[in-house]
Ligand code: GH3
Ligand code: MG
């Protein structure tokens with residue numbers, strides 16, 4: 033729907049918020065060749081395993097002792113499957129295993145112990161260290177193949193669970209139209225920042241903004257055009273805030289932004305910048321270009337005042353209401369009146385009131 037002039041680059045899906053989403057490792061979604069770590073101090077055994085696994089189409093990472101294996105397993109791109117020799121210098125296979133399980137990282141690492149020990153007690157000890165399976169040296173190729181297949185099935189299943197969980201989390205916390213935080217998530221973010229501000233005695237800036245005459249856009253260009261305008265407004269806002277600020281869709285065409293570390297004056301300055309960023313370039317619809325404006329209510333939680341989220345939002349809402357009353361496309365600020373400066377009218381540079 034947007035012309036090329038406005039859409040300079042795609043909005044970064046999760047940059048709009050102060051917190052990053054965790055996604056499963058990329059290979060999970062489109063596995064070409066699964067990576068397996070081999071850790072063995074015997075050169076011959078390493079080469080044999082390496083050649084066998086590559087022949088079966090796996091990608092291979094190699095460690096010559098337990099410490100090296102542990103290093104590799106802690107990397108961001110750690111192989112999801114590890115074949116660890118039992119006896120190795122530095123750390124034994126079961127010791128590495130124990131550390132991996134203690135760390136309990138996601139995604140899961142499937143561990144197969146490779147051992148020449150065949151006593152039942154040894155094997156029980158190995159499994160108790162957190163190994164998923166074991167194979168006795170010298171290994172039988174067919175046996176290794178089927179055991180690895182069982183391992184990769186489990187790894188795949190876990191990856192599916194992780195991405196399903198991620199999708200659910202996304203659904204529960206994000207607004208589906210704009211991809212910003214939804215109402216309850218942005219309120220959570222506000223609550224979190226207020227608690228932190230209280231602990232660290234730092235201010236928190238809060239802005240509530242509402243698009244001006246948005247109903248007119250729907251009535252003139254239709255609901256789909258209205259949706260596109262909302263998405264573009266969200267994109268522009270998200271491009272204008274810092275990574276640690278939080279931005280959410282508070283209601284229909286209302287947005288709430290939380291600015292950690294900002295007092296009322298900084299919040300006003302931020303709001304003024306956002307106001308300009310939002311309306312400085314027209315938004316291009318297929319048939320026309322419209323200039324969108326918004327009204328802003330700013331406030332701040334200052335150390336030593338009643339800074340509940342309800343109070344702050346009510347104050348930001350009052351300031352926003354005043355911005356609307358005074359002509360729209362402007363910033364108004366209100367702070368706690370108990371001993372502090374009372375409601376102050378600020379900035380506000382009325383441009384064209386209604387969208388063109
Ligand atoms: P004001 O300047 O006083 O804020 O006027 P306004 O027209 O923006 O405010 P009003 O509350 O009268 O109308 C808001 C409109 O926003 C009405 C509603 O249909 C529309 N709206 C809310 N959510 C969505 C949405 O998700 N998509 C679209 N297209 N429109 C929406
Ligand atoms: Mg409005």
Ligand code: MG
Nearest residue numbers: 242284285286
């Ligand atoms: Mg509204």
